[in-house]
Amino acid sequence: MDPYVGQEILGQFRIIEKLGQGGMGSVYKAEQPSMDRLVAVKILHPRLASRPDLVTRFRREARAMSRLTHPNTVRVFLYGELEMGGALYIVMEFLDGPDLMRVLRKQGPVEVSRAARVMALVCGALEEAHNQAIVHRDLKPENIVLTTQGGIPDFPKVLDFGLAKIRDLPQHRVGGPILTQAGMVFGTPEFMSPEQAQGLELDRRTDIYSLGVIFYEMISGKLPFKVQNPMDFVAHHIKTPPIPIHERVPERNFGPLVWPVIARTLEKNPDRRYQTASEFAAALAPLVDGSGMHPVVSFSVAPPSSVSAVETSPRHPAVRPAPGAVVPSPRAPAPPPPDAAPAAASVREPRPGAAPATAARPGVSRNLVLALLLVIVLLLAALVVVFVTRSPGPEPDAQPAPSLTDPPPV
Secondary structure (H helix, E strand, O other), rough: OOOOOEEOOOOOOEEEEEEEEEEEEEHHHHHHHOOEEEEEEEEOOOHHHHOOHHHHHHHHHHHHHHOOOOOOOEEEEEEEEEEOOOOOEEEEOOEOOOOOOHHHHHHHOHHHHHHHHHHHHHHHHHHHHHHHHHOOOOOOOOHHHEEOOOEEEEEEOOOOOOEEEEEEOOOOOOOOOOOOOEEEEOHHHHHHOOOOOOOOOOOHHHHHHHHHHHHHHHHHHOOOOOOOOHHHHHHHHHOOOOOOHHHOOOOOOOOHHHHHHHHHHHOOHHHHHOHHHHHHHHHHHHHHOOOOOOOOOEEEOOEEEEEEOOOOOOOOOOOOOOOOOOOOHHHOOOOOOOOOOOOEEEEEEEEEOOOOOOOOOOHHHHHHHHHHHHHHHHHHHHHHHHHHOOOOOOOOOOOOOOOOOOOOOO
């Protein structure tokens, strides 16, 4: 029996059930009666309390997440140390929905339009984090949960900043040990960038690479390299060009613009990738209609997927604090794609750089103007003719009118 289930902590949260367990802690579903809401409580394993490096990392995750207010980032309400046993905790919003890995395993690859919309929203969350000098470093499908918020389905939430690299800005500087050093490799092999696989210095562009791999897998059900051992991904990320998605899944038609967008995110050289999350989101906009071939973008709302309580990833821990080592994380193959469901709603917006759909074509406008000019000229000519033909001639000399007093003429 878990010691926390059924207990009340901090005088306001009652633990209902255990949702999952990861390498650093367990996640519980709890209720907060005073606020009439459900929350998720993440508690660090007590046995790890003696590890200063892990304790510091746990605190940094809480501190990093508490800075972020973007609607597509999981919200942190509270964090600190429990009176019972001194365990560290984070109280977050409860997410009712599946993560992307569960969506792929249950439904198979998703449509390009749906995946592009989800990725664009995730980019918004990362843009805020990057501007706060926070690099996630462990983006993967398990760390993106699809919820329904404000009646909007497929609303992604980015979570698990446990591996986040934080460059303390002056207003946030609190000190603390350096948790990573050159040559140490952290992350999940399938989704780490080439520079991350080599233990190099990381910046926001490493997250862009990981998002590219996630997008590739979302729409194809496969990863960009054919390998069996997760450890082999490390070498492939460093030196092997990714397999073009239309070659990886030749039976599907992705449209002409999908692969160029993905290929740029998967560039080995960070300088050749999209430099910001917002830049990547802008590149995804033409793909939201699923083809990238039309002059307008259709923002489609996909049918809501089945929801379940958020759980900690069943993968092996993605952190291994040994120089040069990476922990593999085996993945189960995704099922074949189901029949695509029609979009529930569609709102069209102009694609960047394209003319609005309602604008008149240049040839038609020119002919109309010429016709109007010709009509005006003809009217002016007719008026001139009428004026000339009706102008009065010279009049005879005027005779004085006869007077009643004048004598009659002889």
